[in-house]
Amino acid sequence: MSKYLIYIVNKVFKALNDQTRREILNLLKEKDLTAGDIADAFQITKPSISHHLDILSQAELVTSQKQGQYVIYSLNTTVLDDLMKWIITLKD
Amino acid sequence: MSKYLIYIVNKVFKALNDQTRREILNLLKEKDLTAGDIADAFQITKPSISHHLDILSQAELVTSQKQGQYVIYSLNTTVLDDLMKWIITLKD
DNA sequence: CTATTATTTAGATATTTGTCTAAATACCTA
DNA sequence: TAGGTATTTAGACAAATATCTAAATAATAG
Numbered sequence: 617m618s619k620y621l622i623y624i625v626n627k628v629f630k631a632l633n634d635q636t637r638r639e640i641l642n643l644l645k646e647k648d649l650t651a652g653d654i655a656d657a658f659q660i661t662k663p664s665i666s667h668h669l670d671i672l673s674q675a676e677l678v679t680s681q682k683q684g685q686y687v688i689y690s691l692n693t694t695v696l697d698d699l700m701k702w703i704i705t706l707k708d
Numbered sequence: 709m710s711k712y713l714i715y716i717v718n719k720v721f722k723a724l725n726d727q728t729r730r731e732i733l734n735l736l737k738e739k740d741l742t743a744g745d746i747a748d749a750f751q752i753t754k755p756s757i758s759h760h761l762d763i764l765s766q767a768e769l770v771t772s773q774k775q776g777q778y779v780i781y782s783l784n785t786t787v788l789d790d791l792m793k794w795i796i797t798l799k800d
Numbered sequence: 801c802t803a804t805t806a807t808t809t810a811g812a813t814a815t816t817t818g819t820c821t822a823a824a825t826a827c828c829t830a
Numbered sequence: 831t832a833g834g835t836a837t838t839t840a841g842a843c844a845a846a847t848a849t850c851t852a853a854a855t856a857a858t859a860g
Binding site for chain 2: 835836837838839840
């Protein structure tokens with residue numbers, strides 16, 4: 617288990633250890649969304665959602681690009697491969 | 709995504725969101741160990757390890773059986789399948 | 801330019817979490 | 831039964847976290 621993988625996995629587990637953040641990822645699975653669209657899907661405030669999106673970004677579970685005054689978020693599943701690797705290592 | 713799976717995945721993510729607990733699982737991958745053996749592998753106190761083991765038990769990531777005055781812990785990888793299912797669902 | 805909309809940042813607060821020490825429980829052995 | 835070992839429980843405390851409101855930043859539209 618490389619130091620790099622341990623570092624990534626730590627961040628990803630942290631990011632995934634929250635129901636709201638997991639639901640955000642599920643929303644983004646369907647299609648890319650603006651920060652506002654994502655916030656509208658939850659009962660919590662926009663700043664809180666912004667914070668969740670930041671944590672997801674740090675874990676590289678989402679990417680974002682600015683389009684005018686909007687910020688569009690997309691799901692990024694590449695780190696999930698690292699996560700799977702970690703889990704499989706535990707299994708065999 | 710069933711309510712049951714969401715419930716399980718929530719507990720498992722909680723349990724896995726800690727370096728010490730992840731290391732405990734890695735130790736148990738090699739062989740079953742008593743609570744004391746596990747505690748000896750870390751710098752933190754026995755009560756703290758006991759607490760970590762409790763969280764891992766609640767998530768069903770470990771099982772335990774009493775053998776005399778010892779409690780022997782074993783890795784249980786079955787919930788990891790549920791976790792994998794959740795991840796794969798996100799990926800495709 | 802000014803007002804409006806979208807998003808993030810800053811700072812405060814309550815809750816959760818990881819850790820500790822001390823005590824309790826359970827089992828074993830002489 | 832008494833003393834020792836293994837483990838857990840209870841309670842305290844500091845650090846981390848999720849949330850909020852208010853303010854700042856950035857872009858658009860009139």
